[in-house]
Amino acid sequence: MNTPELIGTAPFSSHGIAPSPPRGNGLRQAVTVLANELLPPRLREFVRLIGLPATLRLIERYGGLRIYIPAHPAPDHPFAGLIGFDKLRALSAEYAIDGTGLRFVLPKAQRAFDAIRNEQIRTDFSCGKSVRALAAEHHLVERQVARIVADIAF
16 A cells, blocks of 8 residues: 555545645645654654655555564565565664664554555545535545544535
C-alpha cells in the first residue's frame, strides 16, 4: 500500500483516505504539520531520519505490529522494498545497539491519519464536493463528514 497523494503518490485505502487530485503546497504543508504534531515520539524520529512519506508507508503496512530493524540490513529486506534501502540503512544506523537490531511495536498513529483524512475532507468540501460524496469516498457516515466540515460550512 502507498502513501496519500498529499504526501506521496497514492492513497491510504485501509485508513479511509481516498484518491484525490493533486493539491497545492499549502495543503501539503498543513498535512505535514498535522501529522508531525500528532505522531508519537518514536515516529517523529522516523520522520527526521527517513522523511514523512516513508514513515507513513511503514505505519500503513506495519502499524500496530512488532517490527525488527536489523543492525545490518540486506537489500532484499521487506522494509527496503517499502521505503528504500538507503532509508532502511539510516534507521539501522540509528537503532542498532552493539551490533544488534531493535525490536518494538510500531505505533499505528491513528490520530495523525484521522487528521490527514479530515484535512482532505475539508479541502474537498471547500472545492465543491458534497457531504454525501465525501462520506462514500472516505467510508464514513454523512453525519461524521458534516461534523468534520461544520467549522467551514455551517
